Amino acid sequence: MACVDGNEAAARIAHLASDVCTIYPITPASTMGELVDTWSAAGRTNLWGNVPTVVQMQSETGAAGALHGALQKGTLATTFTASQGLLLMLPNMFKIAGELTPAVIHVAARAIATHALSIFGDHSDVMAARSTGWAMLSASSVQQAQDFAAVAHAATLRSRVPFVHFFDGFRTSHEVSKIELLDEDALRALIRPSDILDHRARGLTPASPVLRGSSQNPDVFFQSREASNLAYAAVPSIVQQVFDELAERTGRGYHLVDYHGSPDADRVIIVMGSAFGAAREAIDLLRSRGERVGAVVVRLYRPFPAEELIAAIPASVASIAVLDRAKEPGAAAEPLHLDVSLAVAERWALQHPKRPLPRIIGGRYGLASKEFTPAHVAAIFDELRRPSPRPRFTVGIIDDVTHLSLREDPEFTVPTTASQSVFFGMGSDGTVGANKQSIAIIGESTDLWAQGTFVYDSKKSGSITVSHLRFGPDPIESTYLITEADFVACHQFGLLERIPVLDIARSGATVLLNSPYPAEEVWDHLPAEVQAQVIDKQLQVWTVDATEIARSVGLGGRINTVMQPCFFALSGVMPRQQAIDLIKVHVEKTYARRGRAVIERNFAAIDRSLVAMSQVTVPERVTSSVHRMPDLPLAAPAFVREVIGPMLQGAGDRLPVSAMPIDGTFPTGTAKWEKRSIAQEIPIWDPSLCIDCGKCTIACPHAAIRMKAYPPQALADAPDALKHKAYGGNDLPEGTRLTIQVAPDDCTGCGICVDVCPARSKTQARHKAIDLMPADEHRASERVAFDAFLGLPEVDRSAIRHDTVKGSQLLQPLFEFSGACAGCGETPYLKLLTQLFGDRMVVANATGCSSIYGGNLPTTPWTTNAAGRGPAWSNSLFEDNAEFGLGLRLGADAQRDEARRLLEELAAEVGRDLAAELLDAPKPADEPGMARQHARIAELRARLDALGSPQSRRLASLADALAPVSVWIVGGDGWAYDIGFGGLDHVLSSGRDVNVLVLDTEVYSNTGGQASKATPRGASAKFAIKGKGTGKKDLGLLAQAYGDVYVAQIAIGANQTQALRAMQEAAAHDGPSLVIAYSTCIAHGIEMSTSMTHQKSAVASGYWPLYRYHPSPEAGSHPFSLDSKKPTIPLHEFQQHETRFAALERSDPQRARALEALAQADVDERWHHYEQLAGMERSTPAQAPAVDAIEVPEVTEAGSS
């Protein structure tokens, strides 16, 4: 027995059964690629003693292509993917199937991006692949994710038909569950050597050459396509045969289609995947109440086993509901529904000649991991009982628009023998890790069954995690979250004020709080709402100061080893001492390779935990004057209050369909309404020391430190809490005041502002112009000050310089309060962009960290100014962002051209002077010019309104296009260097006026730190565990090769002015521009409070040279400007502070040193090269005229004239 999640269950089999794995990260399948890579790196072998070759590709397209090639060579190959990744594999999947090539793709099934991206689970990806000719095997549980992986690998070799093995993303891929591991002998017995030899014999070899992949003409293509029919016909029986062989060895029997329920059922539902778990539980309860119900689960979806399906459905059935976890707009029905309907239509009379044809209805459920519970199943059976059930329905949502949704009975809950525990924690506090460990302890050390599921919000800083743990004497098939917990732990006391933690506690439940207060004081600090629930539900409350214990033993904020023993002690799952001993065993096992200190400090935390835990005496009545944080202020827009608000409060599931925009369009400027108050310490400004440099505000990743300069009159009604000082500059009128202000509820407390502040007190060196101080002591007054600050006027943008740090920081940021990691190295660039160009920019954002902190609901940091102008933002895909951005440019240009043409036509009517001025459009970086142009457009609109002609209305609709739009194509290195490189290259070659900002963290940050082609030599990363052996791609140099592309490499923490200048030059460049921005990241393993100052070492060591390549048509130009000084420190001095390098030194020092030497050579060589570039003359020829403006020379018979 072992406790693993679905990804690991499948990946273990895949690694054992493959010679080659081609991988690429995508949620929720990334873990499978990571695991096989880790195992191969550690020398783990497959069934035949080979260490499988694991190769990361640049995209899923690449992974599928390499898979195809490996298969054609006759090796056993596999890959892992989900969602968009599977879509990118489709072309190769058709090929692989068409060539009858044994292969397996393991899919953690996930929603496909439509109106929005979703990382969560449903079947829309696998359904999009159902026409590829791959067999499709659907696992419903973690156990089956393992078993069916084995069956897929065996059956594909026997049938020659490639297999998609899929299981539900997150629900199964990330559920940790106790399963029986398939031993290697059992797997070896399923995968027959003769099948492997046959496959190998078909591989391409010069010794026996063949041609495969021909082009065929109409004469034979069709017949060829039909030639493989028999192979498909054989698949169902082959799969059943393998199922049977598996059953013989393990006792776990499966069929192509399985049924659970009354033998004489009158109502049946048909499902695939994890939904079967919830269905079984509901059916058992309903049957106990006398209902005749049942459920069919389809395990082999392609080839569709129609005969077995009809055989599995009781002949007694009167009505059937087919459930699809996918939506196919416009289709007659969803895929499984159609398949079942056709099967029944064709086969029912044959197989049940005496029974009437059952009624079949179909419904959608569970899109993007929407919960699917026994109550939903009961609601479907209720619907089936109606004389005229709805032919199409949805379940799990409230559809008040098309009224398709079924209403479930919230009281319908299934009794369980399992103990149910829910833990509320915050990211990085160790809660999730500890709970995974607890499952392993319970599952592997007792006879109990155990299951864990983990829910996260979408923030990268201060994120809330909720762990759902079940353990009990019976196998756990509850494929849905806990709704009534016997035990609730709140690992962060502050959450009690923010979210309704105790809603989930059942009456009499045990509650464990990590509280800074002793048992006798904790009651007084609980919000009144929490006190009321404790009293009403008669909860048993225990408290422990885990934070203090963890801190005192040197574990920082990781409280897991304090809370975990308390959980075991209170839950009574096993004797206390046994639990303590087992926790220690697991700690030792987990951290064995991390040093004695790590183990000893965790042991110390464990030993102190139970001693420090005590029960809270609960008074009889509510006494608290503290209340849960209020709902959104009335000042919030209606949409924010009515739609965003419920999402923020965790009630998004209850929003009806009518609340949702029909096309995925949401307002910007919503992050400011989400007050998370996550910082323990916030920066407090001392105006007496401040030198107005703006370094704190330019470095702040969250726009939580703001600077404003304003006339003294603005202070007339200002509260005392608002601090200010004389503005130190002569560009604004005398008497101008300046304030630097923290947004106390939006700051993450990362400390970067303090780290970069250069102004120290003369009398106390530790005291800077900005210091971190306890948030509790300052938040109230800073809230008052921040409110007043927001009311201060913004500076006149035309009155100040934008090319200085200070000047730029007086501009209003239109990117604020993102949920990015505390200390994020990406967001300062985006914020600065919006300060410079926010009211005139359109952003194409590649999928990745920036699309998550930028566009993951409930809120977005992209916002507007007082005039309502601001960045317009969209995310298309991961791979196409450059092309998408180019499209925005093309659209903007087309609109501009049409507007100009119409304006010329209407010049006489709107006024020739105004038209002439409007046609002489400014550049986006021309601040006064832009202000004047916007004013002219307003005037034009007024005049057009007065005209009222069709032509004038047409121009009015395009008037905004007369002001230039700055198109910014933003994304990370995974996009720019890997998956989107081809498109980026093409766009850079287009000559079009687009600006590309690459937020280069040198790793796939969003999916957890996998190597990209931006990863430097010697850094260890996932997929490059032993340190990346090859150097980083020089993207800037490649772009420079075009000659007309503006290219800059910047590091805002090292040289703010150069970064500023590069952004301005890029925006001003009338052609493509590429700005590569060094972005520190938690995946580098640095002290994030020094995220900005650390960049100085990157530059000083030559690791990240700063430069600008500014194309010029002037003869004798020196376009390449090397902006950083010759390296002054060795590379080692920079790298030794980063875990990505230091970890390799401590894992494989010999290789680390060898790679470091090569990396130093890279630095030296690159610097030498750049120095030469800086000395080179190069002029870019003037742009070619448009094609239609080129005169085509006459062609004579003798040739061109």
Place this chain on the structure above:
Amino acid sequence: MTQLRSRYLGMDLRTPLVASPSPRTGHLDDLLILDDCGIGAVVLPSLFEEEIEAEAMTLHLRLEHGAGTSAEADDYFAEMEFDHLGLDRHLQLVADASSRLQAPVIASINGTTVSGWVSYARDLVSAGAAAIELNMYAVALDPAADALQVESQYAELVRRVRAAVDVPIAVKLSPYFTSLAHFARQAVDAGADGLTLFNRFYQPDLDLVTRDVTPALDLSHPGELRLPLRWIAILRPQLPATSLALTSGVQQGTDVAKGLLAGADVVMTTAELLRQGPARARGIIDELSAWMAEHEYESVDQLRGSVAAHTSADPAAFERAQYQRVLRSWVR
């Protein structure tokens, strides 16, 4: 032929020159050069418990940073096996040096906890260390702890380590004991086989531009020889059975000779090897040999302690405050 052999901590050494802890003795390549040059023994860089723990914890906490935060990323680093953390690296050095050098390898420790001193001493001995040097120095910050308490704690540490390992132990002393001779005796009574005089410490400096406190440790200069020289001379007759090592300010063979004359069993050098490279050891030994030959000393045994407190022509010279004489020498 001059006989350079000496005995230190019960070990027979080829020469009385010992390489004291420095970055040089942390590299096997340099150690091998020192060995080739005829170094008597090497003392490896101190295993600092605080550093070992800080390294492990920093690595651990950074690897865990962000773990369990996001649905998309369980964590941000690949699972690796860290077989070369500070302790592993250090023990590997001890093992490699012990197996490849002719000269005895002495391991040095600076602990922060009693269990740390003891367990790391055991680890070092298991790895092959021929002797242990206790780099016994902590900044006494507690105004409530008097000198006696601090000294008792030091002595207790010596006793605990003595009980834990069966190789010779040397205690590296600070020069700042109020009653150095008393503590030296205490250390020996607690089980020290030898004393090393004196420790030099990290001394924080201030950066006048940034006003930051910056770490600093300057290399010793020749004048620093005189403090340990005096104390070696004083302690030699007091602790006749105890090995004494002189360190600080040793740059040439004549400095070694001075140390031996004062009563040291071995003389240690660091700065000179750092400045000139490990091969400089041969030069120092040759200079000592030449000086001994010139002065017709046949052996180190003959030389050792011949100008100590009890054997010098002017024993009081070591004992009194000598400023008067120094001043006289200025006006001469």
